[in-house]
Amino acid sequence: MRSGEREHPPLMNFRQLTKATTLAALLLSAMPAPVVQAQTLGDLAKAAKGKGTALFNTVEFQSKSFKALPQWARVLEKAKTEMGQFQACINDINKCKTAQQNSWRKIIHAAQNMTRRQKLDAVNRFFNKWPYKLDQEVYGVSEYWASPNQFMKTSGDCEDYSIAKYYALKELGFKDNELRIVILLDRIRGIGHAVLAIYEPNDILILDSLSNLILPHTKYRHYVPQYSMNATTRWAHIK
Structure with a gap:
C-alpha cells in the first residue's frame, strides 16, 4: 500500500455492481442516440467514434433528468x-x-x-479522515447515499465521501460545472467505487477516498466510469 493510501472494505458486491452497470445502460437508453439507427451500447460507441474522449477516456452522453437517480435526487x-x-x-x-x-x-x-489546488488537498484530506462504513452497517440497507450532514454524523462509504467533498468545494467557490461525482468500476479490485472529478482548464483531477493523492484522471487506467452527475446534469459513460 502506497504512502497516503488507506485500504477500504469491498464497496459493492457483484449484485450491486451489476445494478450500477445496468443503471448506466438505462441512462443511455433514455438519451437520444447520435444517429437514428443506434440502438445498443455498441451502436452508440460506433456512432460516437471520432468525436473525442471524455472522463477516464470514455464517450459520454448527458441528460438533465435525475429520474433514473433517485438517491441523488434525494440528496440534492x-x-x-x-x-x-x-x-x-x-x-x-x-x-x-x-x-x-x-x-x-x-x-x-x-x-x-x-x-484552488490547496483547497482540493485540504478538502480531500479532511473528509478522508472519516472511517469507512458500509451502508448496511449504518442504515440497514445495501445502498444509501448520505447527505453531507449525515456523512459527518455517521460516516459512510465511497459515494458519501464524494458527496461531502462536492458540497464543500462548492462552498469554497468551485462552480457546479467544474465538479462531478463519478460512479465507476475499479477493474483491479473488481468492485464498484465512487470518486469526485474536478474539471480544470486543461485537465480533470480526481479526489479519491482511497488516497490523499490528487492525480489526473488519465493516471487511473483501472477506473471505468458508469455514470456521473452534478446538481444540474447526469452523464452515462461508455468506453
Whole structure:
C-alpha cells in the first residue's frame, strides 16, 4: 500500500455492481442516440467514434433528468436545508448547533483563503479522515447515499465521501460545472467505487477516498466510469 493510501472494505458486491452497470445502460437508453439507427451500447460507441474522449477516456452522453437517480435526487433536496444551516454556522459560530456544523465551519474557514489546488488537498484530506462504513452497517440497507450532514454524523462509504467533498468545494467557490461525482468500476479490485472529478482548464483531477493523492484522471487506467452527475446534469459513460 502506497504512502497516503488507506485500504477500504469491498464497496459493492457483484449484485450491486451489476445494478450500477445496468443503471448506466438505462441512462443511455433514455438519451437520444447520435444517429437514428443506434440502438445498443455498441451502436452508440460506433456512432460516437471520432468525436473525442471524455472522463477516464470514455464517450459520454448527458441528460438533465435525475429520474433514473433517485438517491441523488434525494440528496440534492436534503442538502438544500443542510447548506442553509451550514452557512449560518459559517457566518456566526453561535449558530453552530451540532458537531457536524462545527466540522463544516472548520474546513471552510481553514480553506477559504487557500489557492484552488490547496483547497482540493485540504478538502480531500479532511473528509478522508472519516472511517469507512458500509451502508448496511449504518442504515440497514445495501445502498444509501448520505447527505453531507449525515456523512459527518455517521460516516459512510465511497459515494458519501464524494458527496461531502462536492458540497464543500462548492462552498469554497468551485462552480457546479467544474465538479462531478463519478460512479465507476475499479477493474483491479473488481468492485464498484465512487470518486469526485474536478474539471480544470486543461485537465480533470480526481479526489479519491482511497488516497490523499490528487492525480489526473488519465493516471487511473483501472477506473471505468458508469455514470456521473452534478446538481444540474447526469452523464452515462461508455468506453
